[in-house]
Amino acid sequence: MDGRSAPAMTNPRHRFEKRHISPPNENIVINSPWRPWYERYQPISYKLCSRSGSEQQFRDMVTRCNNVGVYIYVDAVINHMCGGGGGAGTHSTCGSYFNANTKEFSGVPYSNLDFNDGKCRTGSGEIENYGDIYQVRDCRLVGLLDLALEKEYVRGKIAAFLNNLISIGVAGFRLDASKHMWPGDIANILGRLNNLNTQWFPGGTRPFIFQEVIDLGGEAISASEYYGNGRVTEFKYGAKLGNVIRKWNGERMSYLKNWGEGWGFMPSSRALVFVDNHDNQRGHGAGGTSILTFFDARLYKMGIGFMLAHPYGVTRVMSSYRWTRNFVNGKDVNDWIGPPSNSDGSTKAVTINADSTCGNEWVCEHRWRQIKNMVIFRNTVDGQALTNWWDNGGNQIAFGRGNRGYIVFNNESSNMDATLNTGLPAGTYCDVISGQKEGTRCTGAQITVSSSGSARFTISSSAEDPFVAIHVNAKL
Ligand code: QV4
Ligand code: CA
Numbered sequence: 422m423d424g425r426s427a428p429a430m431t432n433p434r435h436r437f438e439k440r441h442i443s444p445p446n447e448n449i450v451i452n453s454p455w456r457p458w459y460e461r462y463q464p465i466s467y468k469l470c471s472r473s474g475s476e477q478q479f480r481d482m483v484t485r486c487n488n489v490g491v492y493i494y495v496d497a498v499i500n501h502m503c504g505g506g507g508g509a510g511t512h513s514t515c516g517s518y519f520n521a522n523t524k525e526f527s528g529v530p531y532s533n534l535d536f537n538d539g540k541c542r543t544g545s546g547e548i549e550n551y552g553d554i555y556q557v558r559d560c561r562l563v564g565l566l567d568l569a570l571e572k573e574y575v576r577g578k579i580a581a582f583l584n585n586l587i588s589i590g591v592a593g594f595r596l597d598a599s600k601h602m603w604p605g606d607i608a609n610i611l612g613r614l615n616n617l618n619t620q621w622f623p624g625g626t627r628p629f630i631f632q633e634v635i636d637l638g639g640e641a642i643s644a645s646e647y648y649g650n651g652r653v654t655e656f657k658y659g660a661k662l663g664n665v666i667r668k669w670n671g672e673r674m675s676y677l678k679n680w681g682e683g684w685g686f687m688p689s690s691r692a693l694v695f696v697d698n699h700d701n702q703r704g705h706g707a708g709g710t711s712i713l714t715f716f717d718a719r720l721y722k723m724g725i726g727f728m729l730a731h732p733y734g735v736t737r738v739m740s741s742y743r744w745t746r747n748f749v750n751g752k753d754v755n756d757w758i759g760p761p762s763n764s765d766g767s768t769k770a771v772t773i774n775a776d777s778t779c780g781n782e783w784v785c786e787h788r789w790r791q792i793k794n795m796v797i798f799r800n801t802v803d804g805q806a807l808t809n810w811w812d813n814g815g816n817q818i819a820f821g822r823g824n825r826g827y828i829v830f831n832n833e834s835s836n837m838d839a840t841l842n843t844g845l846p847a848g849t850y851c852d853v854i855s856g857q858k859e860g861t862r863c864t865g866a867q868i869t870v871s872s873s874g875s876a877r878f879t880i881s882s883s884a885e886d887p888f889v890a891i892h893v894n895a896k897l
Contacts, residue, residue: 439629440486441494441595441737445469445479446582447515447528449503456766457757458699462597463503463565465513466528467582472514472760472768483590487621492592494629499579499610500598501565502526502536505546524566535575537567548601552641562601570606580613583628590618593629599653600634604646607632611650631693631735635707638685648691652735655692656707657685658728662696663711666724666832668816674832675812681733692734696724702741703756710751715741715784719886722791723830726854726888729795730820730828732807736799738792741784791886794853794895801892802826809844813837819878821845826892831880840877843891847872850891855884858895867897 447466451457461471469476483493507521517528524533541560543549548560561567568575583594596607617626630651636644637656644653661684665672681689700706702714713724728736744758761769761782772780779785786792805823812818816832821844831837849869851858856865868891870876880887 438491439494439592440491442496443471443473444496444498444597445471445473445586446498447471447513447517449507449519450512450514450766452512456759456762458759459705459757460759462498463507464498464501465503465519466515466517466526467578467585468515468517468528469585470515472762472766474767480589487590492621493590494593494595494631495586495591496597497583497586497594498597499568499570499582500601501562501567502531503566504564505561505566506564521566529578531568531575531578535569535572537569540569541567554641557642558601558603562598567601570602570610576606576610576613579610583610584613584615587615587617587628590621591628592617592622593631596630596632596650599632599647599650600636600642604650607647607650637707644687644691648687652693653687653691654698655686655694655734656701658692658694658734659696659698659701659713659724660708660711662724662727663708663713666713666720666727667711668832669711673814674816674818674830675814677727677731677818678810678812680731686733689733693737694728694734695737695739696721696728697739698737699739699741702739703744704753705756714739715743715786716746721786722789722854722886723832723888725786725792726795726828726886726890727830729792729799730802730822730826730890732805732822738787738796740787743782743784790857791854794857795890797894798826798828798853798890798892801894809842811839811841813839824893826890827876828888828890829878829880830888831882831884832887834882836882837878837880837887840875843870843874843876845870845874845876845891845893846896847874849897851895851897852889852891853895854886854888854890858897861897863895863897 444461446464447468448461449463449465451460469479486493503521505521509520511518519526524536537559543556543560546561548556548562550556614628632647632653634644634647634653635656647653664670697712697714701708701712713721715721742760744755746753747755769781771783774780802822802825805825807820808823809821817837819829819841821827824844827843827845847870849867851863852866856863868876878889
């Protein structure tokens, strides 16, 4: 959604940063009476103008980001156009005419020949049963007009859209609603894509692809059907990690010892993982109430800290805006609220305050010191195996990443005082959670690693953040 991104890395030593952005193409404008965030998941054409700005502004952003090594990944909504109830007119972000009743989208153009309604066999035309793979792929997802992706014409239009983005300089795509597309149709479209723009990427570089498939088990469609096309979202990750950190269902952090495939997740080499996403942070999509978000900041930082320290998967950090939740019978009836916006409907700028937090109601989780520093930790330990696991059988755990980094959590209601084998070279390290290394000093806690590699960790159960992380790039 608006502003969603992968984390910022401030350390120039790091190779690059990735940033996942909201759908940039033309979408329906829904005034009901205020504009919901989810209108961006209802395409009207593949022109590049949205609440986030014009095509020129988009090109300018991609160019400026690429020039400083911040690569852009576009959320590509190619399964469908707007909802069948979307009406007719030019209430669209670039003003293209469309008619949802006759399935005419003049900005592409698509006509009624380009949709799946003839193929869908349900009475309502909607997906009624997720146990039927034909319904899931050929019927309408929540009323959204389902594109006939087996058609040469439709494939060509989508490939042209994605290739236009590649030529502008984007580095890859999240394929929205991939479960609702046949893996073979996705493969065909991907086969038409150009290599990345050589102004910024080495010749022959393919776009990075990750497919949104919600597979919590128990459905007819499995994530594994999509491995051949690229990475796949692993939704079990955030749902289960939320239970562990919240200590629900008898879960404890010590059970994380075999986190990953040992928990029934897809192979690490296939997985794209996250603690929360733009859907499940507000009760859409999958995961339910266990999902950790910025609203539970203390637990959230622990969850993100664990994810970024652990070697499993390609990780993604959420970046959000604040809204006021209003739970009615367990459901947030404000789950539709769109991004901070100006009176003309455009999205408010992400301003940066003097203390480096964000203004205008942007949460900017990726700028939180603990999260930003854990991204640096992840880059520092990249390629190292998980080593020196320790736990107390309950909710105190610790592990290292070879001789590059070490992290310790105390999620108990009692204080922790333990001397642990870190595997790190002897020396004094800055804890990058309570502070960080600045010049020749630590702004937060300091940890001393002995010549044998051991160090004493004392973590109060009431600490602002009950975890400590050290790595070789934060050594004095
Ligand atoms: C409603 C009724 C329909 C009816 C229709 C009539 O529910 O039964 O036919 O009106 O027009 C919005 C409304 C939804 C409305 C629909 C069509 O919330 O009530 O249907 O528009 O008008 C996001 C939101 C949806 C939103 C959609 C389009 O989450 O609420 O629907 O955008 O604006 C499954 C999928 C998975 C999906 C997840 C949410 O397998 O793919 O649900 N996740 C992705 C995105 C998500 C997005 C979509 C897919 C669709 O991450 O953000 O949905 O692009 O698990
Ligand atoms: Ca479909």
